[in-house]
Amino acid sequence: MENNRYKNIPHKTIERLSQYRRALQIAAEKGKTNIFSHEIAALLHITAVQVRRDLMLIGYSGSLRKGYDINDLIHLIGELIDSPKGQKVAIFGMGDLGRAIINYFQGKREKLQITVGFDINPEKTNRKIAGIPCYHLEKITEIISNEGIKIGILTVPGDQADETVRLMVEAGIKGILNYTPTPVEVPDDVYLEEYNMISSLEKVAFYVKEKG
Amino acid sequence: MENNRYKNIPHKTIERLSQYRRALQIAAEKGKTNIFSHEIAALLHITAVQVRRDLMLIGYSGSLRKGYDINDLIHLIGELIDSPKGQKVAIFGMGDLGRAIINYFQGKREKLQITVGFDINPEKTNRKIAGIPCYHLEKITEIISNEGIKIGILTVPGDQADETVRLMVEAGIKGILNYTPTPVEVPDDVYLEEYNMISSLEKVAFYVKEKG
């Protein structure tokens, strides 16, 4: 029925696969060729069972005596989570956070590149910021559709979140990572991931208070 | 047995309470005094049942006809998640992300203030950055214990994460928000929250690919 075999993988597993890959790449750089589930687990501070279960879900089998072949596994995870041609990412809001994210990503992931930024401040448009070209938000439709960009990171001020998301969706963005403190809504065919930094910090503060 | 009544509140509820409060504050600024569960739900794009269930868990009761009293509820959430005197927060790693977080937080939360930063780069120490004083990491014990800081945000490069966390724990930090791509480990009496930006973006990319 579906043309892909991965529809039923839990969201949390997808996140971990991304982390497994990073750990595996570091291990590979150190010259390691094989790795056991408990070694991966130790690197991520999770359990070996969880690693094996995740790998089972993507249909990868290791060898009983040598564990998993690092290069094979990196390759398989890549096949699962990357797009073959790579995906371009746009960033909306060139404030401190936006620029920090761009710098943070530079060169980190070959298949996922932030290629353009948008802002409404004339001082931040029609020039390069942190190495990427930035345009006024009014050019969104033109640029997003020309470049075939499907993924957007939202870092505008909270009170502009709703309107910016509306424009993003209209322009054809299909996946949004929302870093504003404002929850937004998207149509069913757009994937939304929200992260609220303040909530996270308040959560930490709460548990620190409770433990003390 | 326990001296607090909130030990059994789900983690996810704590996160949402922080978001409820923000939404309530905005509503209050607009002159609203009462609010229904379905109105809060609409603001956060969640369900009214979930709002009511969360509020039930913290023992707050609304009025059948007028809904919830906004000021009461803001106050109650504050009592639950804030410390009466406020809590100071230190940031470790004064790179782009560290500075962005500081600017992002400025004046946002009265009870939670980033008051000091640490780095190992001499160019970034013994001066103010983004308005807060920054010191060399070797002063950590002195400053953290003098100031009574219990919460730390980690934004150092991934390969320095483990060592920095070790120092943080040693210096008395009891809650860590880890924004590096490296998972870290802490003793049982330290609360750890990790967020991996790259995993999040790769997750978005994965679901965009799958839907398309």
Added chain:
DNA sequence: TCCATTTTGTTATTCATTTAACAGTGCAAA
């Protein structure tokens, strides 16, 4: 040869969280 060890792959169980169901209540209008 056979036994102990170590590891994988998978099913079963437990735990956490969300969603659904519904009883109870107060007001307003007939």
Added chain:
DNA sequence: TTTGCACTGTTAAATGAATAACAAAATGGA
């Protein structure tokens, strides 16, 4: 009054995720 409506508060069911349990396989050594 009484009926209907629009809420709240709470218990029950369903879903999602992590953990536990264990069979099966491969190796090395007794």
